[in-house]
Amino acid sequence: xxxxxxxxxxxxxxxxxxxxxxxxxxxxxxxxxxxxxxxxxxxxxxxxxxxxxxxxxxxxxxxxxxxxxxxxxxxxxxxxxxxxxxxxxxxxxxxxxxxxxxxxxxxxxxxxxxxxxxxxxxxxxxxxxxxxxxxxxxxxxxxxxxxxxxxxxxxxxxxxxxxxxxxxxxxxxxxxxxxxxxxxxxxxxxxxxxxxxxxxxxxxxxxxxxxxxxxxxxxxxxxxxxxxxxxxxxxxxxxxxxxxxxxxxxxxxxxxxxxxxxxxx
Numbered sequence: 001x002x003x004x005x006x007x008x009x010x011x012x013x014x015x016x017x018x019x020x021x022x023x024x025x026x027x028x029x030x031x032x033x034x035x036x037x038x039x040x041x042x043x044x045x046x047x048x049x050x051x052x053x054x055x056x057x058x059x060x061x062x063x064x065x066x067x068x069x070x071x072x073x074x075x076x077x078x079x080x081x082x083x084x085x086x087x088x089x090x091x092x093x094x095x096x097x098x099x100x101x102x103x104x105x106x107x108x109x110x111x112x113x114x115x116x117x118x119x120x121x122x123x124x125x126x127x128x129x130x131x132x133x134x135x136x137x138x139x140x141x142x143x144x145x146x147x148x149x150x151x152x153x154x155x156x157x158x159x160x161x162x163x164x165x166x167x168x169x170x171x172x173x174x175x176x177x178x179x180x181x182x183x184x185x186x187x188x189x190x191x192x193x194x195x196x197x198x199x200x201x202x203x204x205x206x207x208x209x210x211x212x213x214x215x216x217x218x219x220x221x222x223x224x225x226x227x228x229x230x231x232x233x234x235x236x237x238x239x240x241x242x243x244x245x246x247x248x249x250x251x252x253x254x255x256x257x258x259x260x261x262x263x264x265x
Contacts, residue, residue: 001219001243002159002192004074004095004227005030005039008061010047019046019057024064031068037230038263041095042069044086045076058082062089074227075118080108087116095119097227098161099148101126101140106147113151120148121195123161124180130163137162137180138187145188155190159225164195164214168203174214178221185222194218194225212238220246233265240264 007030010016018026034042042065046057058077062085065073074095075086083096098121099109113120122144124131131137141160148158162180165173177200181193200214201207212235215226219242230236240258243249258264 001239001248002040002194002225003038003230003239004041004043004097004225005034005037005230006043006196006227007034007229007231008042008065009045009076010057011045016048019048019061022060027061027064028068031065033231035069035071038236038258039071039230041072041074043074043076043097043227046082047077051079051081054079054082055085058086059089062086066091074121078105080105080112083109084112084116087112087118090118093117093119095121095159097121098123099144100124101143101147103127110147110151113148113153119157119159119192120153121159121161122148123195124163130165131176131180134176134179134183137176138183141180141184141188145191155188156192159192159194160184160188161195162193164197164199166202167200167210174200174217177214178217181218181221181223192225194223194227196227198228208232208235211235215239216242216245219243219248222246224248233263237264 010019044061046054046061048054048057072092072094073090074097075083076097077083096118100123124137124140131140145158162177164177167174184193197214198211201210204210216238240255244252244255249255
């Protein structure tokens with residue numbers, strides 16, 4: 001399982017304030033917490049109202065994070081220029097989050113993908129909006145994989161995000177996501193599948209329980225990438241247990257290691 005720590009993101013008020021004030025201490029605290037909790041990558045998002053500000057934020061964040069950890073980065077931006085700033089500054093092979101089938105975005109990001117050695121999150125969204133079923137997700141995944149392999153990416157450099165959507169508005173969406181995960185892994189065994197799953201709980205109380213259920217089900221269907229808050233002990237414990245149940249954790253090695261480190265709480 002590839003765990004991407006999600007906390008260094010300008011959509012969080014505390015992070016936005018830290019960026020505005022260039023408060024390195026707050027960002028370093030988030031780095032240290034997530035790395036200690038088991039993050040394999042750290043998502044960095046410096047989104048800002050003004051484009052020039054986002055470019056500066058991205059450069060500052062990437063440099064700051066890399067001064068304090070060797071954990072590689074997930075460069076997270078909808079702006080192609082900001083994404084390229086982050087990829088160019090990355091010292092270790094990063095993940096680009098994300099590309100989609102939206103034509104304008106595809107045209108802007110594919111040249112960047114060709115120029116940089118990186119993994120890529122491929123989001124199953126098109127100009128016609130969000131996917132409507134498991135079959136629709138599979139069809140979009142196939143198109144994204146074709147675009148990315150055509151741009152020089154290997155299958156194991158592609159992370160298909162099947163679009164986790166609020167079950168409060170679309171009750172069947174979580175089932176469709178899990179069916180799509182199973183089929184994508186069957187059809188394209190080399191690719192990774194997963195993404196940010198917290199959208200499933202939007203609009204519901206005690207969201208963490210819905211997120212945990214989605215995580216467990218997704219892992220058992222073959223999800224092997226999760227953009228999550230690794231500093232939530234119960235979530236990480238559930239993740240390790242789900243890997244055991246799904247057979248993804250050979251000889252339960254990760255689960256036992258987490259126990260010995262005192263992380264099964």
